[in-house]
Amino acid sequence: MSSMTRFEYLTVPLIIHATKQILDNYGSDGWELVQVVPGPNPENLVAYMKRPLTDS
Incomplete structure (x- = not known):
């Protein structure tokens, strides 16, 4: 049986003046920032996020 970690991905629009709040919110849900x-x-950025898939 393979124990390779699998990920799910998400793109999130970021508003320049609220980036920390937005990233903190996603981080608390287990999302890790990959790239902006x-x-x-x-006025806008796009954040690429990932987190490990859970088998549930």
């Missing part, structure tokens, strides 16, 4: 990239306009 520019969004569709200068």
Whole structure:
């Protein structure tokens, strides 16, 4: 039986003035920040998040 960790992924729009609050909220749900990239306009960013899949 393989014990390889599997992940699920999520993209989250970030508002420049609330990035810490948004990332803290997702972090408390077990999401880990992988990367932040520019969004569709200068006021927005997009965060790529991952967390281990749980077998439930």
